[in-house]
Amino acid sequence: MRPEEDSLRQIQIEIVRVLTKSGAMPINGDLKMLSSIELEQSRETLLRKRISQTRHLLPRTASAMGTSFNQSFREFAAKHHFNGSNAIAMDAIAFSKWLGKTKIALPWMGQLALWESMDCHWPLAKIYVKFFRLQYDFTCPFEGGEPRRRRSYWCCLRVFAWSRKQRLMG
Amino acid sequence: MWNNQLPNLGVGLAYRDVYRTDVFRNESEIDFLEITADHFFDPTPKTTELLRLLSERFPIIPHGLSLSLGSAEGFDRSYLAKLKKLVHQLDPPWWSEHISFTRAGGIDIGHLTPLPKTKETLHVLRENICVAADAIEKPLILENITQTISFPQDTLDEASFLGELVHENDCGLLLDVTNLYINSINYRFDPLAVLHRLPPDRIVQLHFVGYYDDGKTLIDSHAHSTNPEIWHLLEEVTQFANVKGAILERDEHFPPFPELLLELAQMRKTMSLTQGD
Numbered sequence: 001m002r003p004e005e006d007s008l009r010q011i012q013i014e015i016v017r018v019l020t021k022s023g024a025m026p027i028n029g030d031l032k033m034l035s036s037i038e039l040e041q042s043r044e045t046l047l048r049k050r051i052s053q054t055r056h057l058l059p060r061t062a063s064a065m066g067t068s069f070n071q072s073f074r075e076f077a078a079k080h081h082f083n084g085s086n087a088i089a090m091d092a093i094a095f096s097k098w099l100g101k102t103k104i105a106l107p108w109m110g111q112l113a114l115w116e117s118m119d120c121h122w123p124l125a126k127i128y129v130k131f132f133r134l135q136y137d138f139t140c141p142f143e144g145g146e147p148r149r150r151r152s153y154w155c156c157l158r159v160f161a162w163s164r165k166q167r168l169m170g
Numbered sequence: 171m172w173n174n175q176l177p178n179l180g181v182g183l184a185y186r187d188v189y190r191t192d193v194f195r196n197e198s199e200i201d202f203l204e205i206t207a208d209h210f211f212d213p214t215p216k217t218t219e220l221l222r223l224l225s226e227r228f229p230i231i232p233h234g235l236s237l238s239l240g241s242a243e244g245f246d247r248s249y250l251a252k253l254k255k256l257v258h259q260l261d262p263p264w265w266s267e268h269i270s271f272t273r274a275g276g277i278d279i280g281h282l283t284p285l286p287k288t289k290e291t292l293h294v295l296r297e298n299i300c301v302a303a304d305a306i307e308k309p310l311i312l313e314n315i316t317q318t319i320s321f322p323q324d325t326l327d328e329a330s331f332l333g334e335l336v337h338e339n340d341c342g343l344l345l346d347v348t349n350l351y352i353n354s355i356n357y358r359f360d361p362l363a364v365l366h367r368l369p370p371d372r373i374v375q376l377h378f379v380g381y382y383d384d385g386k387t388l389i390d391s392h393a394h395s396t397n398p399e400i401w402h403l404l405e406e407v408t409q410f411a412n413v414k415g416a417i418l419e420r421d422e423h424f425p426p427f428p429e430l431l432l433e434l435a436q437m438r439k440t441m442s443l444t445q446g447d
Binding site for chain 1: 240294
């Protein structure tokens, strides 16, 4: 990597840090000149996008909580940020768990959110099926003990669903 | 002319699930569709069937969101592999991505973030586009995004940056007319001056939708019908360049479908008046 590209890389890392952490401001020398208003607006846009996507996945919870949904999500988002293509589903699952643990929402709202977030697990789930082969020798006693048939059976050893979310979030 | 090799697709819609039934019912009034590629990665049987039904009826352009062509650390190869598979499946005349980055330091924020307009950024884009173009052998067109951050490091203006980018990489331009207008108001420049410095033969496709004015800045909300200023700029763009397709992008506050069809008809009229089709 050329020095100039490394400089661009540092700028991008710094911007991602600033946009994903509430109240964070640039510490990189060059980026200190960025407009704090623009950064705040960009952070707000990103947060609104997450809220909108989570509302879409948890519509009943959003409806039950009314205006406190957005405020609660903002508190949640200050400490949680997920990465990658499943970030939207993971946001919804983690937010519903967080609602269940905090005193912000009524207990049944947390339960409603957990119930609703069940659907979000599917995009994160991977189903593993492991097959193995059994060779089965069939010996016929009437033909001098010679193996009569050899058959292979593909057996399904185990089928289980494993959620990546469970591994990541415990 | 670079874009002479590409077919005329007409006027279409950015496909959203809320309009699924309407899209099929109004097939004759939609020339082509643009799908968000990310929504069709790792498809379920239902998604596969939907894509099959759509592709039987419409030309489809895959539009990537998170390839992150501007990332100095390179991009996610698994994302590229999925995109390649989708493009291969659809066999579109071109595919598109944004001039932005979404990941840095191993974190993907899933949000189109602007890049400094410098030679270094052009170099990074060239390296990444080269890898993407090797993998996907269809013409790539790049979209201008809303400038939400202005960098002190900028050494190039909007028109020079876009012009150099498409020439160096043999790419086309997906000109988001709404983004061009929003940037021109928020950062005080003349959109027509920028437009007339862009290479007209590289402008392949347009995006258009209304903006939201919060009193201080214009916001690319994808939630409002196309404003008169945008229609005026669309007329200018279609007079300036022989565009091959235009897509209406609506993501929020979905209106009744006939309202979208009216906008498509108006765009079709604009294109036919200025391009003499």
